[in-house]
Amino acid sequence: MKIKKDLVIEIIEDSYTIYDPIEDRLISLNLSASLIFEWILKNKEINDMIKEYAKIYEISQEKAKEDIYGVIEELKKEGVIVND
Amino acid sequence: MLIANRGEIAVRIIYALKELGIESVAVYSEADENSLHVMLANYAIRIGPPASKSSYLNMKNIISAAEISGADAIHPGYGFLAENPEFAEMCRDHNITFIGPPPEAIRAMGDKIEAKRIMKKAGVPVVPGSDDPISSLEEGLNIAKEIGFPIIIKAAAGGGGRGMRLVRDESEFTNAFLSASNEALNAFGDARVYIEKYLEKPRHIEIQLLGDMHGNMVYLGERECSIQRRHQKIIEEALSPALSEEKRRWLGEVAVKGAKAIGYYSAGTMEFLMDKDGNIYFIEMNTRIQVEHPVSEMITGIDIVKEMILIAMGEKLRYKQEDIKFNGHSIEARITAEDPERNFTPTAGKIDFVHKPGGPGIRVDSHIYSGYSIPPYYDSLIAKLIVWDKDRISAISRLKRALEEFVIRGEGIKTTIPLHLKIIEDERFKKGDIHTGFIESILKLDNI
Numbered sequence: 001m002k003i004k005k006d007l008v009i010e011i012i013e014d015s016y017t018i019y020d021p022i023e024d025r026l027i028s029l030n031l032s033a034s035l036i037f038e039w040i041l042k043n044k045e046i047n048d049m050i051k052e053y054a055k056i057y058e059i060s061q062e063k064a065k066e067d068i069y070g071v072i073e074e075l076k077k078e079g080v081i082v083n084d
Numbered sequence: 085m086l087i088a089n090r091g092e093i094a095v096r097i098i099y100a101l102k103e104l105g106i107e108s109v110a111v112y113s114e115a116d117e118n119s120l121h122v123m124l125a126n127y128a129i130r131i132g133p134p135a136s137k138s139s140y141l142n143m144k145n146i147i148s149a150a151e152i153s154g155a156d157a158i159h160p161g162y163g164f165l166a167e168n169p170e171f172a173e174m175c176r177d178h179n180i181t182f183i184g185p186p187p188e189a190i191r192a193m194g195d196k197i198e199a200k201r202i203m204k205k206a207g208v209p210v211v212p213g214s215d216d217p218i219s220s221l222e223e224g225l226n227i228a229k230e231i232g233f234p235i236i237i238k239a240a241a242g243g244g245g246r247g248m249r250l251v252r253d254e255s256e257f258t259n260a261f262l263s264a265s266n267e268a269l270n271a272f273g274d275a276r277v278y279i280e281k282y283l284e285k286p287r288h289i290e291i292q293l294l295g296d297m298h299g300n301m302v303y304l305g306e307r308e309c310s311i312q313r314r315h316q317k318i319i320e321e322a323l324s325p326a327l328s329e330e331k332r333r334w335l336g337e338v339a340v341k342g343a344k345a346i347g348y349y350s351a352g353t354m355e356f357l358m359d360k361d362g363n364i365y366f367i368e369m370n371t372r373i374q375v376e377h378p379v380s381e382m383i384t385g386i387d388i389v390k391e392m393i394l395i396a397m398g399e400k401l402r403y404k405q406e407d408i409k410f411n412g413h414s415i416e417a418r419i420t421a422e423d424p425e426r427n428f429t430p431t432a433g434k435i436d437f438v439h440k441p442g443g444p445g446i447r448v449d450s451h452i453y454s455g456y457s458i459p460p461y462y463d464s465l466i467a468k469l470i471v472w473d474k475d476r477i478s479a480i481s482r483l484k485r486a487l488e489e490f491v492i493r494g495e496g497i498k499t500t501i502p503l504h505l506k507i508i509e510d511e512r513f514k515k516g517d518i519h520t521g522f523i524e525s526i527l528k529l530d531n532i
Binding site: 025027 | 128129145151
């Protein structure tokens with residue numbers, strides 16, 4: 001997966017807002033989605049994401065996996081993440 | 085400059101920006117894609133879905149839109165984020181100029197009890213009553229006698245009418261006090277109450293203020309906004325037919341003193357109630373541009389929106405109090421897409437045809453056009469019809485002519501134009517014999 005080209009990415013109050021100038025659409029992410037998005041920007045491995053997310057939020061790795069994939073799906077739906 | 089608003093006020097701000105040679109950035113929700121402010125602005129950014137909380141109230145998205153577009157200032161208009169001190173602070177944190185007062189002043193006036201305390205300390209008259217919550221019957225009775233009946237008892241911990249009693253004379257006091265305290269205890273877990281003078285048939289009078297960051301402030305006269313329905317203003321006029329020149333000067337000076345006490349700058353409005361004996365009391369301060377600002381503009385010739393922008397840029401006020409002259413009379417009718425016959429239910433849908441009235445002394449602030457669809461998500465205000473003439477009677481006559489000429493046609497679209505005509509044709513209105521319960525008396529007499 002990769003981030004769509006030409007997006008304008010801003011950090012406002014510790015979380016990300018993403019503007020798609022082609023679609024003229026602005027979306028803001030909450031803190032946990034921002035963390036996942038940042039890891040995607042840094043090309044972090046999905047397994048490392050799951051481990052670290054589970055540790056930060058003190059949840060099981062299974063729940064962390066579910067949350068991370070949920071955010072990824074949402075970002076795909078919004079056109080922020082596109083398939084390779 | 086980014087305009088964090090929609091509808092007629094967004095259009096009004098764009099007009100001011102164009103005349104000042106400043107580029108404008110509109111923000112809009114998915115429901116406002118075909119709005120006039122989007123078409124008129126130099127740039128437009130879609131900030132979210134129709135629901136206000138996801139778009140026009142989404143502070144992060146608005147700040148982000150400002151940063152993306154390179155806007156270095158935000159005008160919040162009225163409503164939405166206009167009186168949100170956190171938003172004003174957020175702008176400051178992001179080096180974006182907030183076109184409005186400092187967040188500290190917004191916060192101080194946002195707390196109604198605190199605002200009353202500050203104004204009382206500054207010498208502004210407030211509705212007489214207990215300064216602190218009362219828990220004993222004896223103390224309550226003493227205060228009630230001191231301020232004079234009728235009085236109103238209000239729960240200290242809450243609102244919504246619970247724990248509230250109107251007491252017309254001393255014989256009713258004990259029962260009312262005990263039942264209000266008991267109701268307050270059951271509803272809010274706190275039996276304490278406040279006592280306040282009850283104002284019967286008061287008039288709503290407000291002072292328009294304009295101040296800069298250098299300590300200069302003027303008042304632009306008052307507006308009479310007594311024609312209201314459920315605290316929503318319907319008709320506003322400037323000046324009030326109820327104030328003498330002497331009283332006007334006194335009230336204006338009092339309002340300036342109160343606003344200066346909180347370090348206020350920008351445009352602001354101090355609202356008062358006037359009882360039937362002519363006593364005037366502060367109720368609250370609105371720390372933003374008001375919907376009804378055009379009537380003050382019409383009689384003073386001052387563009388308040390432009391002044392707000394110049395003040396935010398750090399400029400000194402270009403007027404001294406002696407430069408402010410009041411010329412003629414102006415009335416504004418707020419036209420909403422509501423059905424007065426169906427308890428003012430909002431109506432939405434496509435407007436097939438609009439004809440806005442014209443001719444001398446007529447101004448229409450509106451975002452509607454033929455083919456525009458009124459979205460169901462927001463305030464139902466669709467136009468402000470503002471008239472000016474040499475005196476009040478001539479202005480009423482002009483308003484009648486303009487209302488009769490105004491056409492807004494579309495399937496299922498109803499407006500309050502017939503209600504406005506009913507109001508201005510009423511003899512009491514023509515005489516200026518009005519109060520905040522006037523509309524209810526009209527609606528009782530005749531179902532429109």
